[in-house]
Amino acid sequence: MTNQLLEITLTNQEKEIFKLMTSTITHHKLQTVVRVAGGWVRDKLLGLTSDDIDFTISDMTGEKFGNYVLKYLEFVGVEHFALPKLRINPQKSQQVGTARLLLSDLWLDLSQLRHEEYNDNSRIPKVTLGTPEQDAKRRDLTINSLFYNLNKQIVEDFTGKGIEDLKKKLSRTCYDSQQSFLDDPLRVFRTxxxxxxxxxxxxxxxxxxxxxxxxxxxxxxxxxxxxxxNELENMLTDPDPIHSLLLICQMQLYPLVFKMQEIGNKETNDVLGYLNKLLEMLPNINDWNDWKKNRKLRFILSIALLPIIGKYQKKNSFVRILVTKSLKLTLKLSREIDLIHTAILQFSNLAQSIKSNQGIKRSHIALILREIGKKYYDSLLIAKIYSHSNQDLIQKFDLILSQIFDLDLIGVWDVSPLINGKEIMQILNLDKKNARSIIGTVIKSSLEWQLDNPKATKEDLINFIKQDFSNKN
Known part of the structure; x- marks a missing residue:
């Protein structure tokens, strides 16, 4: 074991909580050593804030120590820890002695130091009371195995490599990597x-x-x-989802994560190409660092699934099947990605139809925007990524984007048709029988005309319908 007297700066709240823990030990004359474990220590050493405080208890369960804390608070009556609560997970607590303690609107995890033994059929280990060295070893990476000893107020590195790896920015497992991943393959995704x-x-x-x-x-x-x-969602909503997906591809995990027969080595290489193009474009993407988590998840996952864009199995797209059946993510997310992919194909068809000496009809862009809505910007970005080897097409996507602003198309997805089907039947004197063969064409044509003539009135549209369709009826 290597003890390092590294400075950790505590907030006032942390000082109060840590003092409560050590005072509980003194009051009840316990021999207990309380440590903060894992991510909080790592983040503090990196100068980051963290409210994810997990305590390890040296000689009893988290539940038992939590009750000692509550008894001490009842004895001293500390007002700023009003209404503390201890919550037990009966199924989990029975094996690992874990409890959650609520103090000052902050939930704290309490668990005993433990040792884990794995078998070949399950990632759920047999758990026994352990030493600090054993508890550190069971963790995924050395940088997550550090402890802060409240009794001594020092950082402890029981693997002997955590502090050095944190300084050198190394990713290292706490014991043999292959065995660690075989014991608990979830560590692959956490790594x-x-x-x-x-x-x-x-x-x-x-x-x-x-x-x-x-x-x-x-x-x-x-x-x-x-x-x-769930692990993929965590990766793709983290601060650097691109790096996570790159690692998935580089480590040959893409076919395994995105489990579908149509995905293999070729698709992995395709996604690597898309991600490299995204990294190239990243400095010019508006407010990328401020994008909300859900938007980044949808965006990166849309890129990850480009190899199956436009592919269907019966009436279901491969995207919806993979997102909901294979990844077990939400139907809403699958629909949004499907919509983005549809818009990408529509924008690609529009771009390919643009001639160098011609403009773009307002309605051609507007109809796509009415389907994709506010996600048009993301769809065009991904369209450029999808066509990254075709510079001419990329330039046309840029032209489409500029035309969206020049033609005042922002918000066109909220524009209501000036005339509905019933009104069209009255204008053209159609009965239900005659309307079947023409009404769909008239509605589509009327909407396109309205979108091409945004300042026109309802009366103008009626005149267009009469002139264009009266003789055809």
Whole structure:
């Protein structure tokens, strides 16, 4: 073990909470050592804020220590810790002794130090009371295995590599990488996520293990599709989703994560090309760092699924099947990605039809915008990524984007038709029988005319319909 006297600056709230823990030990004359574990220590050493405080208890369950805290608070009556609560997860607590303590609107996790033993059929280990060294070893990466000892007020590095790896920005497992991933394949996804989040350099051992076929097989055996979808969502809503997806592709995990027969090595290489183009475009994408998580998830996932754009199985698109059935993500998300892909194909067809000496009809752009709505900008960006090897097409996408503004098309998706089908039947003196053969054509033509003539009145549209369709009826 390596003890390092590294400085951690505590907030006032953290000072009060940590003092409460040590005062509880003193009051009840316990021999307990309380440590903060994992992410909070890592973030503090990196100068980041964190309210994700997980405590490890040296000699009892989290539930038991939590009750000691409540008894101490009842004894001293600390008002700013009003209405503290202790919440137990009976199923989880029975095995690992975990509890959650509410203090000052902050939920704190309390758990005993533990040792884990794995078998070949499950990622759920057999858990026993452990030492600090054993508890550190069970964690995914060395940078997440650090402790802050409240009793001594020092950082503890029981793997002997966590602090050094944090300084050198290395991604390293706490023991043999292949065995670590075989024991708990979920660590594969956590490794990718943290490697991307903190711009770490994975060790050669990790790279080899991530690409190992046995590890891939164990992912299929030990992890449900729901959990894989959840981990992917976590990666793609993190600060650097592009890096996460790049790692998935580079580590040959893309076919495994996006599980569908139509996805393989070629598709992996295609996505790598799309992501490299995105990185090239990134400095010019408006407010990328301020995009909301859901928008980034939809955007990156739309790029990840470009290899199956426009492909259908019976009446369902492959996108909807993969998002809802394989990744177990929401139907709403699958519909949004499907809509973006449809808009990409429509914008591509429009771009290909543009001649150098011709303008673009307002209605041609407007009709696409009425389907895609406010997601038009993202759709055009992805269209450029999808066509990244065709510079002429990319320039035409830029022309379409400029025309959206020049032709005052922002908000066209909210424009209501000036005339409905019933009114058209009256204008053309159509009965229900005669209307069947023409009404759809008239409605479509009327909407296109309205979109091409945004300042026209309802009366102008009526005159157009009479002139254009009266003789055809």
């Amino acid at each position: 990718i996520r943290y490697t991307a989040r903190f711009s770490l350099r994975p060790t050669e051992e990790i790279i080899n293990a991530l690409q190992n076929e046995k590890v891939h097989q164990m992912i299929n055996i030990k992890i449900s599709r729901e959990r894989i979808g």
